[in-house]
Amino acid sequence: MDGSIEFTMGLSQGIAWPWPIAVYLFFAGISGGALSVALFIRFYKKQTENTPFLKAASLVSLVTIALGMLCLVIDLTNPLFFWRILVFYNLNSVMSVGVLVLNAYIPLVALVTLFAFEEEIKACKPLHFLLPIIDKLRVIRTPSEKLVLVLAMSVCAYTGFLISALIRFPIINTSVLPALFVASGLSAGAAAAKMLAVSVFKEDLHSKDMHTLHSLEWPVMAAEALFLFMIIMSLATGNAGAQSAFAAFHSGTWAYVFWLGVVGMGFVGPLLLNFATGKAFSHSAKAFFLSGACAVVGMMCLRLFIIYAGQLNAI
Amino acid sequence: MSENLERRRFLKCLGASSLILAPLGCSSVKEKEDINKTHYVMVFDQNKCVGCGECKEACNKANHLPVGKSRLLMEEQSSAVEGQPCPHCGKTNDCGCQRKFVRVSCQQCKNAPCVTVCPTGAAHRDEKTGIVTMDAAKCAGCKYCIGACPYDARFINKETDVADNCDFCLHSKLAIGELPACVQQCRYDALIFGDANDPTSYVSKLLAVKDSVRIKPGFGTEPSLRYIPIVKLGV
Ligand code: SF4
Ligand code: SF4
Numbered sequence: 001m002d003g004s005i006e007f008t009m010g011l012s013q014g015i016a017w018p019w020p021i022a023v024y025l026f027f028a029g030i031s032g033g034a035l036s037v038a039l040f041i042r043f044y045k046k047q048t049e050n051t052p053f054l055k056a057a058s059l060v061s062l063v064t065i066a067l068g069m070l071c072l073v074i075d076l077t078n079p080l081f082f083w084r085i086l087v088f089y090n091l092n093s094v095m096s097v098g099v100l101v102l103n104a105y106i107p108l109v110a111l112v113t114l115f116a117f118e119e120e121i122k123a124c125k126p127l128h129f130l131l132p133i134i135d136k137l138r139v140i141r142t143p144s145e146k147l148v149l150v151l152a153m154s155v156c157a158y159t160g161f162l163i164s165a166l167i168r169f170p171i172i173n174t175s176v177l178p179a180l181f182v183a184s185g186l187s188a189g190a191a192a193a194k195m196l197a198v199s200v201f202k203e204d205l206h207s208k209d210m211h212t213l214h215s216l217e218w219p220v221m222a223a224e225a226l227f228l229f230m231i232i233m234s235l236a237t238g239n240a241g242a243q244s245a246f247a248a249f250h251s252g253t254w255a256y257v258f259w260l261g262v263v264g265m266g267f268v269g270p271l272l273l274n275f276a277t278g279k280a281f282s283h284s285a286k287a288f289f290l291s292g293a294c295a296v297v298g299m300m301c302l303r304l305f306i307i308y309a310g311q312l313n314a315i
Numbered sequence: 316m317s318e319n320l321e322r323r324r325f326l327k328c329l330g331a332s333s334l335i336l337a338p339l340g341c342s343s344v345k346e347k348e349d350i351n352k353t354h355y356v357m358v359f360d361q362n363k364c365v366g367c368g369e370c371k372e373a374c375n376k377a378n379h380l381p382v383g384k385s386r387l388l389m390e391e392q393s394s395a396v397e398g399q400p401c402p403h404c405g406k407t408n409d410c411g412c413q414r415k416f417v418r419v420s421c422q423q424c425k426n427a428p429c430v431t432v433c434p435t436g437a438a439h440r441d442e443k444t445g446i447v448t449m450d451a452a453k454c455a456g457c458k459y460c461i462g463a464c465p466y467d468a469r470f471i472n473k474e475t476d477v478a479d480n481c482d483f484c485l486h487s488k489l490a491i492g493e494l495p496a497c498v499q500q501c502r503y504d505a506l507i508f509g510d511a512n513d514p515t516s517y518v519s520k521l522l523a524v525k526d527s528v529r530i531k532p533g534f535g536t537e538p539s540l541r542y543i544p545i546v547k548l549g550v
Contacts, residue, residue: 004528004544005361007390007417010467016458077456078476084455088435095434095459165432167534168465311462315531 015311017163020075022307025159026188026300027068029181032155033189035061035109039149041212050116052201053209057193058113061152064192065106094165098158105155108148115141156185163306170235170245172310180227184266187220188299191292198288205288217270225267241315254309257301266298354425355446355483356511356518357498358527359418360543363505366391366416370497370506377487377496381474386481387420387497415545418506421468421481422530422538423447429460429469429480438478441485448482451475465534483508511539 038057041047047054073079086103089096114121118134121127160178167173194213197203203210235246248254270291274282281287371385378386392415400407427447429438437454440447454477461469461478472479484495493499498506509518527541 005542007419009390011470012461016462077471081455084435088453090436092431093434166462
């Protein structure tokens with residue numbers, strides 16, 4: 001940074017991508033993560049029935065991706081220009097590729113949700129007009145579930161690729177970011193879906209699916225922690241720009257968000273709730289919901305930290 | 316025939332794999348340079364700039380920008396070290412000696428991240444001149460280009476709600492065969508504009524004899540703006 005000419009000012013006057021983008025990344029991650037985990041379990045265990053967890057996950061997935069799209073649109077300088085992204089494409093742009101993925105993903109999530117809720121639709125008279133549609137499309141249920149599993153993982157990864165193309169921000173421009181976003185999407189998505197499965201769809205706290213989820217959770221969380229550690233180390237030991245961005249982890253408001261929100265809530269919280277308390281408490285519904293909420297809040301804090309601390313530390 | 320097929324297959328594979336790989340290395344998609352084509356460059360001579368800011372006003376007027384918005388900025392810098400007495404006048408603060416200015420605007424990158432990331436192709440390279448400019452009718456206002464520009468040289472034009480950048484007055488002055496407004500306005504000849512690929516142009520002669528630098532070359536965007544810095548000898 002000792003160039004013979006430098007400047008520090010810019011024309012954009014602040015943060016190009018504010019909080020709605022962080023919320024969008026959060027929702028897209030939950031959506032992709034929840035559905036991936038549910039479908040993974042479905043295929044792995046060769047389930048054919050509509051399990052409470054599948055119902056919960058597909059519903060979570062559909063609602064969060066819709067909310068995510070809403071965030072994306074309200075962040076445009078003029079939301080009425082939204083159609084332009086859908087009409088014009090530039091395949092060099094990660095965002096454009098993402099739009100193509102989402103164009104296929106969103107209808108497929110709706111379809112998968114429709115299949116998962118067949119019994120509920122049968123039980124509800126006003127929705128009976130959907131039944132012939134379900135019957136007609138039943139043949140493509142398995143292929144579309146396979147396809148949407150791939151797309152769901154792509155959506156998680158895409159949110160990482162999307163922002164890692166912003167080359168002047170050392171915290172954001174890391175190649176590990178997409179992997180980190182996949183891992184945190186999976187863990188928060190699974191947490192959100194299992195909370196819904198237990199509270200609304202009457203899943204038993206100690207059912208087989210919940211056990212599978214539990215054994216999946218910790219390795220995914222470990223991977224997430226590892227990816228975060230990789231990013232932090234590469235910043236701390238990197239070039240001058242990376243080192244100056246490392247300051248985000250130990251000074252300023254966003255350092256609190258990182259240590260209290262991401263590390264405290266996201267990692268330490270669930271660990272303490274599950275392993276540091278008595279067996280009676282750690283197996284209770286209270287602990288279950290608390291640690292699920294911790295995972296979701298931790299993920300939101302991670303997205304906020306990356307977006308804000310990332311953009312505030314430019315080179 | 317078979318050679319043709321082979322080539323077709325090769326190109327197809329190339330196309331397909333670039334679809335997969337492009338997002339991975341998005342910011343480093345290289346554009347080929349053809350030396351027979353025009354390559355407009357701008358040179359800013361820091362030794363001559365007095366910081367009057369008239370280039371900025373001229374730009375605003377020529378490009379009909381909303382009040383208070385501009386496609387370029389002037390940064391005032393001082394080589395005095397804060398808290399230490401000025402080597403010239405001995406005052407500790409606000410001495411006003413050794414001021415220098417840096418004119419900040421779109422660097423017209425040859426390898427422009429804003430063009431690569433723009434999902435709609437609104438931020439694009441003008442085919443005839445190679446200048447990075449905007450198609451306002453396509454811009455969705457997603458601000459991806461603003462985040463991606465390493466020089467923070469883009470902004471949202473509040474009147475049109477779309478992104479904007481300095482395009483060497485492509486649609487205003489160049490279109491009527493004139494030099495960019497800032498270049499015309501500068502009374503101190505601190506700005507020089509022309510085709511670097513034309514050996515007879517004044518810029519290429521100037522660049523051949525003067526040392527010039529590009530800002531933040533490490534990003535690999537290959538800016539077309541050159542800066543001739545004040546080089547202080549001795550002290
Ligand atoms: S300086 Fe920024 S706006 Fe200009 S061409 Fe380069 S990336 Fe694009
Ligand atoms: S703000 Fe406009 S020009 Fe910039 S990337 Fe988005 S669509 Fe393209």
